[in-house]
Amino acid sequence: LHRLRALGLAARVLDVASDVGGAWYWNRYPGARCDVESVQYSFSFSKELQQTWSWSERFAGQPEILAYANHVADRFDLRRDIQLETRVTAAHFDEQTRRWTISTDRGEQFSAQFCVMATGCLSTAKLPEITGRDSYQGATYHTGYWPHEGVDFTGLKVAVIGTGSSAIQAIPVIAEQAAHLTVFQRTPNYSIPSRNGPMTPDYEGPWKSDYERRRAKARTMRTGILYGVEDETWGLNNVSAMDVSPDERQRIYEERWTVGGTAFMAAFNDLITNEASNDTAAEFVRSKIRETVKDPETAEALCPHDYPIGTKRICIDTDYFETYNRPNVKLVDLRKTPIEAITPKGVRTTAGEQAFDAIVYATGFDAMTGTLMSIDIRGCDGVELREKWAAGPQTYLGLMCAGLPNLFMITGPGSPSVLSNMIVSIEQHVDWLVGALAHMRANGIETIEPRADAEVSWGQHVNEAGHRTLYVKAASWYMGANVPGKPRMFMPYIGGVGVYRQECDDVAAKGYEGFVLTRRDERAVAAE
Ligand code: NAP
Numbered sequence: 001l002h003r004l005r006a007l008g009l010a011a012r013v014l015d016v017a018s019d020v021g022g023a024w025y026w027n028r029y030p031g032a033r034c035d036v037e038s039v040q041y042s043f044s045f046s047k048e049l050q051q052t053w054s055w056s057e058r059f060a061g062q063p064e065i066l067a068y069a070n071h072v073a074d075r076f077d078l079r080r081d082i083q084l085e086t087r088v089t090a091a092h093f094d095e096q097t098r099r100w101t102i103s104t105d106r107g108e109q110f111s112a113q114f115c116v117m118a119t120g121c122l123s124t125a126k127l128p129e130i131t132g133r134d135s136y137q138g139a140t141y142h143t144g145y146w147p148h149e150g151v152d153f154t155g156l157k158v159a160v161i162g163t164g165s166s167a168i169q170a171i172p173v174i175a176e177q178a179a180h181l182t183v184f185q186r187t188p189n190y191s192i193p194s195r196n197g198p199m200t201p202d203y204e205g206p207w208k209s210d211y212e213r214r215r216a217k218a219r220t221m222r223t224g225i226l227y228g229v230e231d232e233t234w235g236l237n238n239v240s241a242m243d244v245s246p247d248e249r250q251r252i253y254e255e256r257w258t259v260g261g262t263a264f265m266a267a268f269n270d271l272i273t274n275e276a277s278n279d280t281a282a283e284f285v286r287s288k289i290r291e292t293v294k295d296p297e298t299a300e301a302l303c304p305h306d307y308p309i310g311t312k313r314i315c316i317d318t319d320y321f322e323t324y325n326r327p328n329v330k331l332v333d334l335r336k337t338p339i340e341a342i343t344p345k346g347v348r349t350t351a352g353e354q355a356f357d358a359i360v361y362a363t364g365f366d367a368m369t370g371t372l373m374s375i376d377i378r379g380c381d382g383v384e385l386r387e388k389w390a391a392g393p394q395t396y397l398g399l400m401c402a403g404l405p406n407l408f409m410i411t412g413p414g415s416p417s418v419l420s421n422m423i424v425s426i427e428q429h430v431d432w433l434v435g436a437l438a439h440m441r442a443n444g445i446e447t448i449e450p451r452a453d454a455e456v457s458w459g460q461h462v463n464e465a466g467h468r469t470l471y472v473k474a475a476s477w478y479m480g481a482n483v484p485g486k487p488r489m490f491m492p493y494i495g496g497v498g499v500y501r502q503e504c505d506d507v508a509a510k511g512y513e514g515f516v517l518t519r520r521d522e523r524a525v526a527a528e
Helices: 002-006 047-052 062-075 165-177 201-209 211-218 246-259 262-266 275-292 296-302 422-442 452-467 497-509
Strands: 088-094 099-104 109-112 115-117 139-142 157-161 180-185 191-193 315-317 329-333 339-342 346-349 352-355 358-361 376-378 407-409 445-450 515-519
Touching (some): 157 165, 201 211, 246 275, 422 445, 422 497
Parallel strands (some): 115 407, 157 180
Antiparallel strands (some): 088 099, 346 352
């Protein structure tokens, strides 16, 4: 909105929430916290904002990130063009007027030349398909739709279903409050300690005085994140795990475990491409789980074995594995005793029924495509997004789709998005989009749309890049595997944030290669 206004465009933002904040508005579960360091998970577009805002912790919690989102909305006077509590139900392109008609659940219709879907990758929460789910008579919560007034679990018997990033953050906090907590785990996850702590002047100062250089470097990294600033490696160890001795490997893993956070996966340069290297990192984390969790059977159940580390989103925790040493916490291994049903009183597995006062579903999202597919989007020549993506998302650069002129996606499937620092990727998409719109206005161009063949080639490239890694070996939400019936394909682009930015910039520099640009007088000026 800020950048569109600067271009001189009139813009309106529609959001179903009652306030700004997106993911950080909805995900208010206990322990919710970003696992990218806040000095990096923050906007870079305003130097003043960057210098004046101070984070209180290394990894800010949800309330602080939400306060930041509100601060940004106020600071840049954004609210007067944001319409809240409005769900977009449809977006139809009119081939005569060459404009989008956007319909909402309030019965309104908006007409716009451009439509930007900034709908997020993890915004459609998913409840599990378990028999009897609606028969349960206690309180139920989904981590992605947490009540704003909070939940007091004091004295209650609580069940958590799921052990992904959200659960791994929520479990230690709920365990401190509840009388008893039972965790129902289908697939164990690899998790690295965050080593979160208060922000100190010694840490914040060098970031603020060197922000421009560090941000510029981060934009060239694979994940858009700097893992270290001590030297010019920026925390990326550019050797294979196979090229060092076992002792040296162990030393490096220990060092990263002690520092904490996602830097663990940058310990060697081939952890996501070489199974033998990956195995060494996976075994290191399993050894830490066995060291931490006192009951050997629980420890073993918590050890992931059947997918490479990092190929389901790596989790970052505070005292997750330690929590299983508490007397009021029990793990149920659903691989041994699967859930048969949710009953009016609780959960029934093949081992019997257990009653609970509350069930927390930490069961994730219909990721990357769910929200876009929930909107009735129709473009030219009868193109409907739901039909077009029935066998999996197809995009050009994760930015646009053939047949949907002037409809942009921010961090769409086919872009690095969820494999990166989302703020870095959001800013890159906004920069690219604003550049495209400025180019169009300067040249009297009315519509921009990818060529069908450019979209096909990009899809092949995204797919090939995914298959060069170990990511495709896991039944993850990256692959659409968590939603029954969803096509299995690796949806984000693994080429890396730096490489991808260069590809997008090159496309623009070549006159928007792969796109058809149409002037007002209908003359195609498509790049060759
Ligand atoms: P998730 O990673 O998809 O985890 C969902 C969990 O629910 C999995 O353990 C899954 O088991 C389980 N589950 C689903 N259906 C089930 C069923 N029918 N029965 C039993 N278990 C079931 O979802 P999430 O934890 O909400 O995280 C989603 C993503 O959001 C993360 O990967 C991350 O990208 C982002 N996130 C980030 C942060 C952060 O920055 N700190 C925090 C939270 C979330 P299976 O694995 O067997 O399917």
